[in-house]
Amino acid sequence: MSATLAPPSDTSPSGTSAHRRTSAARRSAWLAVSLVVLGLIGVASITFGAREIAWSDVVSALSGNDETLAEAAVAKRIPRTFLAMLVGAALGVVGAVMQGLTRNPLADPGLLGITPGASLAVVVGMAFFGLGSPMGFTWVAIGGAAVAAVFVYVVGSIGRGGATPLKLTLAGAAVSAAFTSLISAVLLPRIDVMDSFRFWQIGGVGGATAERTLQVLPFLVVGALLSAASTTGLNALALGDDLAAGLGERVVRTRVVAALGSVTLCGAATALAGPIAFVGLVVPHACRLLAGLDHRWLLPSCAVVGAGLLTLADVLGRVVARPDEIDVGILTALIGAPVFIAIVRRQKARAL
Amino acid sequence: MTLDDSSRAHSLSAHGVTLGYGDRTVVEGLDLAVPAGEITVIVGANACGKSTLLRSLARLLTPSEGRIVLDGKELHERPTKEVARVLGLLPQSPIAPEGIVVGDLVARGRSPHQRMLTRWSREDDAAVAEALDLTDTASLADRSVDELSGGQRQRVWIAMALAQRTDILLLDEPTTFLDIAHQVEVLDLLTDLNRTRATTIVMVLHDLNLAARYADRLVAMCRGRMLADGAPQDVLTAELVEEVFGMRSQVTPDPVSGKPMVLPIGRHHARVPAATA
Amino acid sequence: MSTLDVVTTGRVRRSRARLLAALGIAVGVVAAFAISLMVGHTFYGPGEVLRVVLGETVPGASFTVGELRLPRAVLALLVGGALGMAGVTFQTMLHNALASPDIIGVSAGASAAAVFAIVVLHLDQGLVSLFAVVAALATALAIYVLSYQDGVAGTRLILIGIGIAAMLHSVVSYLLAGAAAWDLPAAMRWMIGSVNDAEWSTLAPLAIAVLVLGPVLVSQAGNLRLLQFGDDAAAALGVRVERTRVISILAAVGLIAFATAAAGPVAFVAFLAGPIAARIVPAGGSLIVPAGLVGALLVLGADLVGQWAFDARYPVGVITGACGAPYLVYLLVRTNRSGGSL
Numbered sequence: 001m002s003a004t005l006a007p008p009s010d011t012s013p014s015g016t017s018a019h020r021r022t023s024a025a026r027r028s029a030w031l032a033v034s035l036v037v038l039g040l041i042g043v044a045s046i047t048f049g050a051r052e053i054a055w056s057d058v059v060s061a062l063s064g065n066d067e068t069l070a071e072a073a074v075a076k077r078i079p080r081t082f083l084a085m086l087v088g089a090a091l092g093v094v095g096a097v098m099q100g101l102t103r104n105p106l107a108d109p110g111l112l113g114i115t116p117g118a119s120l121a122v123v124v125g126m127a128f129f130g131l132g133s134p135m136g137f138t139w140v141a142i143g144g145a146a147v148a149a150v151f152v153y154v155v156g157s158i159g160r161g162g163a164t165p166l167k168l169t170l171a172g173a174a175v176s177a178a179f180t181s182l183i184s185a186v187l188l189p190r191i192d193v194m195d196s197f198r199f200w201q202i203g204g205v206g207g208a209t210a211e212r213t214l215q216v217l218p219f220l221v222v223g224a225l226l227s228a229a230s231t232t233g234l235n236a237l238a239l240g241d242d243l244a245a246g247l248g249e250r251v252v253r254t255r256v257v258a259a260l261g262s263v264t265l266c267g268a269a270t271a272l273a274g275p276i277a278f279v280g281l282v283v284p285h286a287c288r289l290l291a292g293l294d295h296r297w298l299l300p301s302c303a304v305v306g307a308g309l310l311t312l313a314d315v316l317g318r319v320v321a322r323p324d325e326i327d328v329g330i331l332t333a334l335i336g337a338p339v340f341i342a343i344v345r346r347q348k349a350r351a352l
Numbered sequence: 353m354t355l356d357d358s359s360r361a362h363s364l365s366a367h368g369v370t371l372g373y374g375d376r377t378v379v380e381g382l383d384l385a386v387p388a389g390e391i392t393v394i395v396g397a398n399a400c401g402k403s404t405l406l407r408s409l410a411r412l413l414t415p416s417e418g419r420i421v422l423d424g425k426e427l428h429e430r431p432t433k434e435v436a437r438v439l440g441l442l443p444q445s446p447i448a449p450e451g452i453v454v455g456d457l458v459a460r461g462r463s464p465h466q467r468m469l470t471r472w473s474r475e476d477d478a479a480v481a482e483a484l485d486l487t488d489t490a491s492l493a494d495r496s497v498d499e500l501s502g503g504q505r506q507r508v509w510i511a512m513a514l515a516q517r518t519d520i521l522l523l524d525e526p527t528t529f530l531d532i533a534h535q536v537e538v539l540d541l542l543t544d545l546n547r548t549r550a551t552t553i554v555m556v557l558h559d560l561n562l563a564a565r566y567a568d569r570l571v572a573m574c575r576g577r578m579l580a581d582g583a584p585q586d587v588l589t590a591e592l593v594e595e596v597f598g599m600r601s602q603v604t605p606d607p608v609s610g611k612p613m614v615l616p617i618g619r620h621h622a623r624v625p626a627a628t629a
Numbered sequence: 630m631s632t633l634d635v636v637t638t639g640r641v642r643r644s645r646a647r648l649l650a651a652l653g654i655a656v657g658v659v660a661a662f663a664i665s666l667m668v669g670h671t672f673y674g675p676g677e678v679l680r681v682v683l684g685e686t687v688p689g690a691s692f693t694v695g696e697l698r699l700p701r702a703v704l705a706l707l708v709g710g711a712l713g714m715a716g717v718t719f720q721t722m723l724h725n726a727l728a729s730p731d732i733i734g735v736s737a738g739a740s741a742a743a744v745f746a747i748v749v750l751h752l753d754q755g756l757v758s759l760f761a762v763v764a765a766l767a768t769a770l771a772i773y774v775l776s777y778q779d780g781v782a783g784t785r786l787i788l789i790g791i792g793i794a795a796m797l798h799s800v801v802s803y804l805l806a807g808a809a810a811w812d813l814p815a816a817m818r819w820m821i822g823s824v825n826d827a828e829w830s831t832l833a834p835l836a837i838a839v840l841v842l843g844p845v846l847v848s849q850a851g852n853l854r855l856l857q858f859g860d861d862a863a864a865a866l867g868v869r870v871e872r873t874r875v876i877s878i879l880a881a882v883g884l885i886a887f888a889t890a891a892a893g894p895v896a897f898v899a900f901l902a903g904p905i906a907a908r909i910v911p912a913g914g915s916l917i918v919p920a921g922l923v924g925a926l927l928v929l930g931a932d933l934v935g936q937w938a939f940d941a942r943y944p945v946g947v948i949t950g951a952c953g954a955p956y957l958v959y960l961l962v963r964t965n966r967s968g969g970s971l
Contacts, residue, residue, distance in 0.1 A: 181950020189941035337796035436867030451912035
């Protein structure tokens with residue numbers, strides 16, 4: 001499968017230093033541009049919503065006032081925006097790490113059944129063990145994500161050719177379908193938890209509060225650090241396990257660190273926002289065009305673009321269906337599925 | 353279909369055919385007359401259009417230009433089943449449904465001879481039995497295809513094509529994935545068929561030396577065109593090999609059969625320095 | 630023993646074994662159907678049930694069995710049969726057990742259209758079915774066109790189908806979430822499939838579809854059997870590949886759409902029926918009829934379990950989904966290990 005991702009030629013030692021400097025400059029420029037765009041989306045997210053708000057109210061709310069209705073609305077939108085950015089960044093990074101780890105261009109935590117695994121774990125926890133605190137949600141979600149990830153990977157990589165995109169995706173789709181049934185089976189007789197049902201089925205950032213987000217934040221930080229620690233290892237893994245080992249990379253350690261990082265991020269993101277698919281798939285593909293294949297650049301870029309994409313989807317969801325809202329999970333699926341199809345079409349049939 | 357019918361010589365030929373997939377042209381303006389009762393072997397570098405040509409001869413691909421003619425009538429205008437009673441094809445990688453038994457697999461070769469509601473006849477059984485005997489697979493009849501070795505499996509597929517009792521048999525690389533002993537076994541079997549039943553055989557082979565050994569007629573293709581067509585001893589020369597494969601070689605008579613044998617020169621090991629060879 | 634004897638006796642023995650296996654499944658279907666009619670809050674014996682089915686008026690039983698249990702059992706039977714036959718057709722044609730219409734998005738297309746027709750357009754059952762059929766065909770066509778690139782590669786088609794299915798599932802979620810009342814039974818039916826509230830009027834379109842399209846699929850059984858060898862090998866054996874494919878896909882998509890319009894996307898039945906039938910029936914014959922029977926048995930059995938085995942009543946899709954999962958994993962592992970397909 002190493003053929004599906006071209007080796008990161010521009011990071012090879014044979015590249016001249018001048019070439020490396022210019023590409024670093026170019027990447028920094030792109031990263032800066034994405035940050036600016038993210039900032040604009042953030043402003044839009046605070047400004048636009050079901051209720052239309054004047055610019056002066058936004059400014060006054062941002063400086064701490066929440067007396068008028070408009071200012072209160074803005075004050076509610078700030079944690080929501082913050083949450084969308086965090087979750088989007090986490091999912092973008094998870095997608096990049098998982099695509100590098102499995103050398104599979106179709107890897108996405110939602111499609112591979114990992115977020116449904118986290119959802120199922122949380123739903124079971126709520127229904128049978130009286131789980132209620134965000135802290136508890138997060139631990140359980142991370143556990144569920146880890147179990148699902150290992151499970152799907154093992155099932156998808158048995159047999160000839162290892163974990164091909166087709167086998168992994170099918171294993172993921174199958175496992176997601178099974179998890180969805182189980183989630184329904186758990187929730188159906190418990191109308192009391194049905195309120196959260198839609199949240200766990202679709203995924204959204206509407207119920208954000210600052211306290212909850214802050215409680216989950218440490219998990220996101222740990223996941224991000226673990227992912228960051230695996231970047232050079234992921235670069236080597238792109239050449240295939242054998243070649244990476246031949247280059248002196250400790251393959252197993254890289255895999256474990258990267259897997260832990262992505263599972264932690266994914267579990268925490270799911271605990272915060274429910275299952276959101278396709279962000280992890282789309283963002284790394286877009287970022288590879290901007291930042292290249294070097295994971296040291298790719299991951300930060302995915303974090304920024306992922307945050308932007310999810311926040312933008314949230315804004316669109318609030319604006320398009322006024323006065324209702326469309327959950328981000330639905331919009332990301334509508335945006336992501338065509339990209340997914342385009343990626344599949346680009347692959348050679350044999351590489352699938 | 354009686355035995356008399358299948359022993360009648362059929363003629364198959366391509367006239368100025370252009371073949372391709374979508375916008376991509378693979379074979380252009382090619383003429384080929386398949387000699388009845390002989391073994392024709394098509395050789396060429398990868399992606400030169402060998403398999404494409406074979407598929408079009410088997411009616412699997414309609415030429416965008418030109419005609420494929422079977423017994424004086426255009427192949428694509430004849431009903432599929434009728435063609436399938438005259439012309440059999442063994443594709444490169446047929447799929448065996450999981451768990452199917454050899455006897456059942458070979459029996460599927462009879463389907464072109466059956467109508468929707470006709471019952472399985474004694475003659476069908478006889479054709480299957482004969483195909484198993486000819487390929488020496490009768491002892492495997494009740495075994496599952498999954499359990500067979502690569503060589504056995506290939507013989508079973510050939511048995512299926514034989515049960516079809518066609519006068520012309522097309523094979524796309526029947527020896528791929530087989531070790532050298534099984535390759536020779538399969539090619540010997542096909543030669544037996546050709547000798548005893550006058551079956552016309554057209555096949556694509558990768559190995560030039562085996563092609564030269566077993567072909568009555570050798571067709572060499574390069575980039576969708578035919579470069580040579582004739583008896584191996586007449587056409588297989590070092591110049592042809594260089595033109596088709598871009599590789600320098602020496603061609604000498606093979607001490608076993610006297611047919612031509614291709615020896616690559618390469619950059620090392622040659623006793624005559626490569627530059628002057 | 631001559632080779633001819635070996636061939637003849639082997640063939641006769643194997644076709645008899647296949648027939649017996651199929652009959653065995655059929656007996657199971659009849660039994661499950663009978664139990665569905667007898668069991669409930671009130672138990673009615675076989676005699677009473679038979680009299681109701683034959684049209685006699687039996688106090689109490691006539692309503693409970695004739696108006697509640699019978700439509701429900703017939704719906705389960707038809708849905709299972711339709712999904713089973715359609716599923717195995719897809720699996721055979723695409724040479725992959727995982728390429729069933731519920732995994733590659735065809736069922737999702739039907740269910741999204743049905744939900745749209747009900748929630749947004751407020752249509753009645755006949756029109757809903759029609760809507761679902763058109764949408765399922767459009768989805769199948771879209772998947773086919775999108776995966777066309779120098780011919781259709783099975784793997785690409787499956788992956789694109791999964792992508793489309795994911796998108797359509799979120800459309801269904803959105804339509805249901807936006808529906809005025811979050812009506813639980815209705816929502817469940819469209820998320821996961823259920824035969825609750827079966828009425829003769831809702832199952833009439835499906836019954837007609839099964840009676841018309843089922844025989845069409847069975848007529849293609851011989852050709853589909855040869856398509857198992859791959860397109861080229863089948864064509865060489867005289868199969869008109871494209872024609873067979875078009876007829877079979879149209880019929881299978883039609884069955885899926887009518888079944889989905891009647892009972893929602895009952896999870897995993899289309900996917901499971903073929904592989905289970907293949908395990909029961911010795912290889913070599915057509916699996917269309919056995920898979921239809923297995924599908925019917927699955928839905929009837931799962932509905933019985935869902936209604937009576939637990940404290941709460943579960944729709945049939947929850948049971949097929951939850952029970953299907955372990956089998957699915959087993960199948961994935963086994964398929965991947967052998968490197969083969971169905």
